[in-house]
Amino acid sequence: MQGIEFEHKLRMLDIRGCDMVLGVDWMRKHNPILCDFIGYRLQVSVEGKRVELKGFSEEGSLQSMSAAGVKQLLKKGQLLWAHLFTVTAQSTADGRGIPEQIRRLLTEFPGVFAEPKSLPPQRSHDHFIPLKSDAAPISIRPYRYNHFQKNEIEKQVTDMLNSGTIQPSHSPFSSPVLLVKKRMVVGDDLMDELNGSCIYSKIDLRAGYHRIRMKESDIYKTAFRT
Template sequence: MLNYILVAQEKEEEAEKDVLAEEEDIGVMQISLDALMGTFIHKTIRIPGKVRGRNISILIDSGSTHSFIDDKLSILVQQPYGLVGQLNTILEEEVTEIPEELKPILIEFDDVFQEPKGLPPERLHDHHIPLKKGAQPFQIRPYRCPFIKKSEVETLIEEMLATGII
């Protein structure tokens, strides 16, 4: 797996000022799952480049919050870089405290905030999509997605089947 490293390209004088400002509002660094896995989506732009005779791919990903570079490439181009370490955990069930001012509203409109237990009730007018006679379905190749997304979609579908939504 590649090491993703934050690129520091400012001059030394500007870098010191920027570092102090960044420390205050750095927040959480995010790289999109698609960029990390190397999959390309409509928000990713891939530009071929060449550095010191070596072909490289430049990914412009609007889902990431920072710019990342492979450490081997940064050594090759003699670009100084800094490491930023971060460790996050995702708990299976996270308990979020509800603010006191929202509790009366949640109690008053309890029926609105319940998880759906099935399909919505029938309406006076059900909308439908009119189909042309003899129309054939489009020939679309199967949708491909990374394994992690596929397993999450399967989990969501199983939950909806279990609750009777679908």
């Protein structure tokens, strides 16, 4: 670090936000440690010598730059830290900025654009899970997750509980939860094909999910734990 060599046993963890976390074992090894929280300086002992590490203050300037500019800095080894931000449009709760014609349609057909608040009705073609007569319940312990996966799982479970998609269960069946990364969609070619068009349509992807219920007698077989 900063031209100073340290020897220490580290563990590989799938975490975000920092390259390395130094714990109590590292501080004990290089004790005594002197911290200057105002000047962002840290003095430690390395092989009997006192060395100083300097931190970065929170003050600094931010500027936007193009991808070509980032490449140039990378070639020169001058890039210190970069963040990629995506800007998305958000509608206001009071409907300001919505054209009057669209507002009338939203008022006339509120159910079309509303978030689903309940499950679809039971039908004759509901899903079912037939089992062999001698089949025993399958119960698998939950997997271990890192902190950002755990937060996302808790968020998804809370949303599904609030919407009624899932419910608490004491089933003898239990399956673990998996998070699968979605591939980043690159739609440049598709966007180019829209050039010159004046009328657009889209598929309501939300309507493609949660349309068929599970048979009431088989719901307990779909239980999961996090």
